[in-house]
Amino acid sequence: MQIRTKTTIGVVAIGVITAIVGIVNKNKFVHVNEMPKSNIHVVILSGHGSIQDGKYQTQGKQSPTWEDGLKIYEGYSCKLLALDLSKKLNENHIDNTIINNYNTDLSLIDRANKINELFKVNKKIVGISLHHNAQPTNNADYTDFEGLKGFTSTSTGGATGIEVFTSVGKTESDNIADNYILPAMKRNMPNLHFRNNGKAKEQNFYILSKTKSPHILIEWLFMTTYTDCLIIADDYYRGAYVNSIVEGYILYNKSLN
Numbered sequence: 001m002q003i004r005t006k007t008t009i010g011v012v013a014i015g016v017i018t019a020i021v022g023i024v025n026k027n028k029f030v031h032v033n034e035m036p037k038s039n040i041h042v043v044i045l046s047g048h049g050s051i052q053d054g055k056y057q058t059q060g061k062q063s064p065t066w067e068d069g070l071k072i073y074e075g076y077s078c079k080l081l082a083l084d085l086s087k088k089l090n091e092n093h094i095d096n097t098i099i100n101n102y103n104t105d106l107s108l109i110d111r112a113n114k115i116n117e118l119f120k121v122n123k124k125i126v127g128i129s130l131h132h133n134a135q136p137t138n139n140a141d142y143t144d145f146e147g148l149k150g151f152t153s154t155s156t157g158g159a160t161g162i163e164v165f166t167s168v169g170k171t172e173s174d175n176i177a178d179n180y181i182l183p184a185m186k187r188n189m190p191n192l193h194f195r196n197n198g199k200a201k202e203q204n205f206y207i208l209s210k211t212k213s214p215h216i217l218i219e220w221l222f223m224t225t226y227t228d229c230l231i232i233a234d235d236y237y238r239g240a241y242v243n244s245i246v247e248g249y250i251l252y253n254k255s256l257n
């Protein structure tokens with residue numbers, strides 16, 4: 001993945017966010033008695049397989065290679081986000097597990113079964129799936145050397161923005177998404193477009209309907225739109241996105257004290 005610059009601004013801005021939210025507190029290396037207890041256990045699912053033996057492990061689920069060489073593999077990008085999320089949750093004493101640590105893909109059935117197995121013995125489990133979005137590309141204005149299509153910007157028909165989903169019906173996932181994760185994302189990424197109408201959308205996605213623990217699924221920007229891909233690959237925005245999720249879980253965890 002091509003990572004864009006803005007490093008200095010990014011570091012400064014992430015520093016500000018961290019200061020406001022209190023992410024990464026000072027008591028990282030102290031006796032466990034001095035550490036806050038985690039009321040939740042976050043299970044993290046990064047959407048799709050990553051890259052192994054020089055090969056992307058999932059069919060589709062990628063951007064075209066754009067004119068400047070930028071290309072997003074959804075599984076690879078989301079794996080990096082998942083690892084960053086896990087590290088930051090650990091630093092903030094929020095228990096967590098990455099479900100698919102392996103770089104190969106895990107079927108939806110296996111993903112849900114694994115989470116349900118854990119939930120049997122740990123009722124603190126709350127799940128999160130990380131994905132990037134895509135739209136039909138029949139009318140796209142760009143085709144790469146492999147025939148993969150995309151939109152160069154929103155003005156040529158490219159979709160943009162963030163979607164957050166929870167399972168159908170009123171569940172704890174609505175509370176987590178609507179009162180913690182979505183507001184934190186809006187605070188930390190105010191200039192990005194939110195496709196949710198204030199609240200998380202409900203969908204019968206397999207992972208949402210088959211997991212017994214509360215689960216949310218985030219589609220963070222469109223791989224089929226070049227201008228969204230620039231943001232997906234941007235260190236500042238990747239940090240702000242992960243920090244938003246961490247911030248949301250810190251506040252949700254506190255609400256359960």
Ligand SMILES: [Zn+2]
Nearest residue numbers: 047074131132
């Ligand atoms: Zn996906």
